[in-house]
Amino acid sequence: xxxxxxxxxxxxxxxxxxxxxxxxxxxxxxxxxxxxxxxxxxxxxxxxxxxxxxxxxxxxxxxxxxxxxxxxxxxxxxxxxxxxxxxxxxxxxxxxxxxxxxxxxxxxxxxxxxxxxxxxxxxxxxxxxxxxxxxxxxxxxxxxxxxxxxxxxxxxxxxxxxxxxxxxxxxxxxxxxxxxxxxxxxxxxxxxxxxxxxxxxxxxxxxxxxxxxxxxxx
Numbered sequence: 078x079x080x081x082x083x084x085x086x087x088x089x090x091x092x093x094x095x096x097x098x099x100x101x102x103x104x105x106x107x108x109x110x111x112x113x114x115x116x117x118x119x120x121x122x123x124x125x126x127x128x129x130x131x132x133x134x135x136x137x138x139x140x141x142x143x144x145x146x147x148x149x150x151x152x153x154x155x156x157x158x159x160x161x162x163x164x165x166x167x168x169x170x171x172x173x174x175x176x177x178x179x180x181x182x183x184x185x186x187x188x189x190x191x192x193x194x195x196x197x198x199x200x201x202x203x204x205x206x207x208x209x210x211x212x213x214x215x216x217x218x219x220x221x222x223x224x225x226x227x228x229x230x231x232x233x234x235x236x237x238x239x240x241x242x243x244x245x246x247x248x249x250x251x252x253x254x255x256x257x258x259x260x261x262x263x264x265x266x267x268x269x270x271x272x273x274x275x276x277x278x279x280x281x282x283x284x285x286x287x288x289x290x291x292x293x294x295x
Contacts, residue, residue: 079103079110081193082186086201088114088134091121095273096197100130111135111189113182115201135185137178147180155184160212172204172232179208186215193217193244199225204234207242218245226253240264249273 089097100112104127112134138146147164150156160180167173182205186194194209196202196219203225206217219239226248229236240246240261246268248254258265 079108080191081195082111082113082182082189082191084113084182084194084196084202084206085115086198087116087118088112089124089126089131090118091124093197094124097126097130101127104130109133111191113137113185113194115178115205137181140174143174143177143181147177150180150184156180157212163211170233172234175201175205175234176208178205179212183209183213183215187213191215195219198222199229199236199239203239203243204232207234207239210242216244218243218247220247220249221253221257222249223253226257237261243267245269247271
């Protein structure tokens with residue numbers, strides 16, 4: 078088993094096939110980390126997902142079941158006093174479920190012996206990873222994509238706090254990497270660019286010199 082886990086807001090999703098391809102490529106290389114998904118992508122167009130990947134996904138429970146789980150864990154003294162205090166202090170403020178989801182995932186990570194979690198998007202999954210890191214001896218990283226960086230939403234745990242707490246930040250373009258480094262210069266060294274796409278060096282370039290040009294439009 079890999080020494081890290083994936084955390085997604087929703088996985089696999091028809092609109093985020095690049096996330097699925099990343100997980101699938103790791104599986105091809107024999108790397109099969111546990112996968113946690115906060116939401117179940119129901120009612121999406123049916124896709125031909127690899128059943129071996131789908132079977133690895135641990136979907137988090139809905140709100141009532143989640144709160145009951147954390148309450149039981151607290152009564153069984155599985156939570157530190159710091160975790161209990163944080164849950165009490167946060168109460169039902171905006172995004173409170175992120176704390177409970179962090180407890181749920183963190184306890185499972187402890188059972189698996191995993192000390193690092195990687196989230197995609199600087200959104201719900203990354204905010205949950207932030208609290209996992211606060212509550213447990215688990216580091217986190219996240220891949221920053223587009224709107225989550227350039228049009229961040231006003232959550233109390235915002236992009237600034239995520240960047241400050243993360244161990245590594247991955248993004249997919251030189252522009253995004255430079256943007257993050259300029260926005261957060263003290264954390265510039267943890268920002269890494271990894272292209273999201275195909276390695277064009279694997280493909281030979283066709284010779285079109287002797288054929289009429291063909292324009293394809295949709």
